[in-house]
Amino acid sequence: MDDDADPAWAVDPAPAVVARPREVLRQPAFALFWSASTVRALGSAISGVAFNVLIVSVLHASAAQISVLSALSVVPYLFLGLVVGALMDRRRRQRTLVLTSVGRALALAAIPVLILTGALTFWTVATVTLVLGVLVLFADSAAQPLLPRLVPRESLILANARLGQSDTVAGTAGPALGGALLTLLGTPLLFAFDAVLTAVSAVLQSRIRVDEPAPASRAPGRHIGHDIAEGMRYTYRHRTLRPLALSIHTWFLGNSIVTTVFAVFVLRQLRLQPWEYGLALAFGGVGGFLGALLAPRVGARLGAGRAIFVARALVVVPWLALAVAPVGAGGGTALVALVASAQFVYCLAMGVEDPNDTGYRQSVAPDAIQGRMNSTIRTVNRVVFFVGALVAGVLATCFGYRITIGIGAAIFAAAALIVVFSPLFAARHGDRL
Known part of the structure; x- marks a missing residue:
């Protein structure tokens, strides 16, 4: 496909560029999106400490097992990344964000249940890790293409900068806060706390008001492989x-x-x-x-x-x-x-x-x-x-x-x-x- 070609999807109802973008946090849709992303980033940074303690001190995982768990967070991207990206061009992205946040909250809540019932093993943790990896993949694949629907195109760099700022703060302060909370609450409650924060992000995402036109139906004879090839x-x-x-x-x-x-x-x-x-x-x-x-x-x-x-x-x-x-x-x-x-x-x-x-x-x-x-x-x-x-x-x-x-x-x-x-x-x- 050439750059000069004009396929049907190239007609994009994006707003025109203006000289001075206004502060994106004053725009309600992005403010909710940013708040949900910040809450989720903070929760992930906090629970990351608990995951390390869980793997090393509770499960006493070997070096090989730690490598497996690390790989499981990347595997979904390797095998499903292109497929999920193609699906996000034919699905409601905001709805996907909400559903993945609900799924992540449930997956995180499963960990304290496994701990308290004595069912926590390397393989149950590996299963939860893989599920979380797939859900994160769907969430990331929905969030990036949704953002241009929430702010004008001339405000995209500022919107991404705001998201980067909050991610950096969460990544810097989260581990220290996680260590303190781990001492006060213990591992099960810390995972439960992250599950609650993730559920809060789902509520915030559900309140986003965004105009997402119905995706065009796939032409006869086309399948998802054609969509992936077109994107590449x-x-x-x-x-x-x-x-x-x-x-x-x-x-x-x-x-x-x-x-x-x-x-x-x-x-x-x-x-x-x-x-x-x-x-x-x-x-x-x-x-x-x-x-x-x-x-x-x-x-x-x-x-x-x-x-x-x-x-x-x-x-x-x-x-x-x-x-x-x-x-x-x-x-x-x-x-x-x-x-x-x-x-x-x-x-x-x-x-x-x-x-x-x-x-x-x-x-x-x-x-x-x-x-x-x-x-x-x-x-x-x-x-x-x-x-x-x-x-x-x-x-x-x-x-x-x-x-x-x-x-x-x-x-x-x-x-x-x-x-x-x-x-x-x-x-x-x-x-x-």
């Missing part, structure tokens, strides 16, 4: 979405490599203490929040393409710095400051890039193919990340952690170069290509 052709033949997708995939490869070895490199080779490592991660949270605050201004001033390029290029710096960091007998103040600064810049770059990247995608693609476009990019990202994590282990074994992180930094640089040498570099928010 649209994404990878589009003048600016193609380089954007390729740059994202490349970035995910670099990110999978550096994040796989980061903790062990910092704790074993740089010899930072656990509290110093935690402090460095906290600086990352600050950087991510600041980046999300700056993202709308950077996008408005530079344009979507240049904002994405700047963020992609900036992320190279902290990983290069870590690759050449000196290895001492102990962490030391200077080394702790280096690791903390690296995390700050890394998360700052992501905070600037994510709203501009996602907002641009949502503003360019017609509503009827949003689900497939997003799921195509997201699914390939998960596959790349999965492969990159395996590659990181091989590289670290053969060449050591420094060279592995340096290779990751080089891959990040390649992701930035894809942007600068493509039509995406000159793209601006609100372009309709």
Whole structure:
């Protein structure tokens, strides 16, 4: 399918672009969407602590079992991502959000029941993990294409920035709050608390008022495979979405490599203490929040393409710095400051890039193919990340952690170069290509 083609779904009743987007939190539909997302993110961050305790201290899971549980959270994306994305272009997205939140609340509530009845085993936890992974996949696949229906297209970068800010706060404060609540309430009640928060998010989502036109029926002789192929052709033949997708995939490869070895490199080779490592991660949270605050201004001033390029290029710096960091007998103040600064810049770059990247995608693609476009990019990202994590282990074994992180930094640089040498570099928010 060519970019110049004009299929039926290309006629999109999106609002026209205006000069100054108004504050999105003043728009009732988005305020409810943001509130539900924030509550759910906080609950997930809190219960994440309980999950770790449950797996390690209650189930006494082996390393192999922990790997299985980690993989189960990714498996739904690998096998169902494209299918679910295609379904979201033919289903009511708001209704899907509500139903998945109800399902997640029930799945989370099942854990304290299993604990109290003595039925908690590795396989019951694995089943709950897999169910939650499938529900999260449906929720993510519905949320991204729904957002352009809740706010004008010129407000998408600001809307994504607001969501990024609350996610960063939840991800930073949630684990600490979860640790405190775990001590006060215990594991069963903490999971019950997360189930209640998820149910609250379902109520908030059910109150969203959004105009979702009835999806067009599939033409005779077509099936879901045709829809998936159409979404992939649209994404990878589009003048600016193609380089954007390729740059994202490349970035995910670099990110999978550096994040796989980061903790062990910092704790074993740089010899930072656990509290110093935690402090460095906290600086990352600050950087991510600041980046999300700056993202709308950077996008408005530079344009979507240049904002994405700047963020992609900036992320190279902290990983290069870590690759050449000196290895001492102990962490030391200077080394702790280096690791903390690296995390700050890394998360700052992501905070600037994510709203501009996602907002641009949502503003360019017609509503009827949003689900497939997003799921195509997201699914390939998960596959790349999965492969990159395996590659990181091989590289670290053969060449050591420094060279592995340096290779990751080089891959990040390649992701930035894809942007600068493509039509995406000159793209601006609100372009309709």
